[in-house]
Amino acid sequence: MERIVTLDEFIIKTQQDFPGSSGSLTRILRDIGIAAKIVNREVNMAGLVNILGRADSSNASGEDVQKLDIFANEVMIDCLKNGGECAGVASEELENVIAFDPVEGQTAEYLVLMDPLDGSSNIDVNVSVGTIFGIYKRESDTNKKVAEKEFLQRGSALVAAGYVLYGTSTILVYTTGNGVNGFTLDPSIGEFCLSHRNMKMPASGNYYSVNQGYYLKFDLEMRRYIDHCSDLNLRLRYIGSMVSDIHRIMFQGGIFLYPNTRKYPAGKLRLVYEGNPMSFIVEQAGGKALNTKLERILDVEVKELHQRTTIIMGSSDMVNDLQEFVERYSAINS
Numbered sequence: 085m086e087r088i089v090t091l092d093e094f095i096i097k098t099q100q101d102f103p104g105s106s107g108s109l110t111r112i113l114r115d116i117g118i119a120a121k122i123v124n125r126e127v128n129m130a131g132l133v134n135i136l137g138r139a140d141s142s143n144a145s146g147e148d149v150q151k152l153d154i155f156a157n158e159v160m161i162d163c164l165k166n167g168g169e170c171a172g173v174a175s176e177e178l179e180n181v182i183a184f185d186p187v188e189g190q191t192a193e194y195l196v197l198m199d200p201l202d203g204s205s206n207i208d209v210n211v212s213v214g215t216i217f218g219i220y221k222r223e224s225d226t227n228k229k230v231a232e233k234e235f236l237q238r239g240s241a242l243v244a245a246g247y248v249l250y251g252t253s254t255i256l257v258y259t260t261g262n263g264v265n266g267f268t269l270d271p272s273i274g275e276f277c278l279s280h281r282n283m284k285m286p287a288s289g290n291y292y293s294v295n296q297g298y299y300l301k302f303d304l305e306m307r308r309y310i311d312h313c314s315d316l317n318l319r320l321r322y323i324g325s326m327v328s329d330i331h332r333i334m335f336q337g338g339i340f341l342y343p344n345t346r347k348y349p350a351g352k353l354r355l356v357y358e359g360n361p362m363s364f365i366v367e368q369a370g371g372k373a374l375n376t377k378l379e380r381i382l383d384v385e386v387k388e389l390h391q392r393t394t395i396i397m398g399s400s401d402m403v404n405d406l407q408e409f410v411e412r413y414s415a416i417n418s
C-alpha cells in the first residue's frame with residue numbers, strides 16, 4: 085500500500101522545492117486547510133443543526149445569504165487572521181475588505197480573496213457546495229495596513245488558488261502555478277490526503293454545463309453554440325454550483341458557460357474571487373478560461389472588488405471550438 089501523504093506534508097515538501105521561500109504562503113495554505121475542515125464539519129451537520137435557512141441579511145451584491153455562508157466566512161477569516169502572514173481578506177460576503185492588524189514578529193505579505201461558500205442555495209437540498217480562494221502577494225509596503233486597491237490585481241498575478249468541494253467526499257484542490265493537486269478528506273483521521281497528483285483536464289469531453297433555462301436570454305452566438313452542443317449530442321449537466329460543475333469537467337472534460345443575460349448584462353459570477361481563482365486552476369490543469377468577449381479572464385483589468393464576469397471555461401479544444409464559433413457568427417452578423 086502506498087504511504088498516505090497529507091496536505092500539510094505535501095505543502096511543506098513542495099515549499100522545499102523553492103529555495104529561499106519564507107514559508108508564509110505555506111502557512112496560509114495550511115490555515116485554509118484547517119478552515120476547510122471546520123466548514124466541512126458544519127456543512128455535513130447542516131441537516132441536523134438549526135443553522136439552515138436564510139439569515140436576515142444580504143451580501144454585498146444584495147442577494148440572500150444562507151447562515152452557513154456567514155459561518156464559513158467567519159471561520160476563514162479567523163483562521164487567516166491569527167497566522168500573521170495574511171494582511172487582509174476580500175470576500176463575497178463582505179462589502180469592503182478587512183485589513184488585519186499586524187501580528188508581532190510577522191510580515192504579512194499576502195492577501196486572500198474568497199467566496200467562502202459558493203452555490204449555497206444548494207445546501208437546503210443536500211447538493212454539493214464549495215469554497216473558492218485566490219492568494220496574491222502584496223505589491224505595497226507590508227508595514228502599512230492593506231487598502232482595497234491592493235486587492236484589484238489581475239488574475240495573472242495570483243500566486244495560488246484553490247477550491248474545496250463539499251460533496252460525496254470532500255476534496256481540496258489547489259495550485260501554486262506549478263500544476264494542480266487534489267486532496268481528499270479522510271474523515272477517519274481528519275486529514276486531507278493526496279489523492280489526485282498533477283491533475284490534467286482532458287482536452288475535450290462529452291459534457292456542456294450551462295443554465296439552459298436562460299437560453300432565450302443569451303446572445304445569438306451563444307444560443308447557436310448551445311444548439312451546436314446539442315447537435316453533437318453532448319450531455320448537459322448543470323448543478324448550479326460552479327465548483328461542482330468545474331470539478332466534473334476537471335476529470336471528464338467539457339465546457340462550463342455562464343454568459344451575460346438580460347438580468348446580468350456583465351455576467352453573474354464575480355471576477356476576483358470566483359472567475360480568477362477558477363481560471364487559474366483550470367489553466368494549470370491544461371484547460372482554458374475566457375469571458376464572452378473572448379478575452380482571457382486572467383488578463384482582465386480589475387476595476388472593482390465585486391466586479392462581475394461572464395465565463396467560458398473548460399477543455400482546451402472545446403473552448404477553442406467555441407471561440408471559432410463565436411467569431412464566425414459575430415462576423416456573419418456584423
Ligand code: AHM
Nearest residue numbers: 201202203204205295324325326327
Ligand atoms: P453564489 O455565489 O451566490 O452561490 O452564486 C454562484 C453560483 C455558482 O456556483 C453557480 O454556477 C451559479 O451561481 C448558478 O447560478 P444560476 O442559478 O443563475 O444558474
Ligand code: MG
Nearest residue numbers: 176199202203
Ligand atoms: Mg459565489
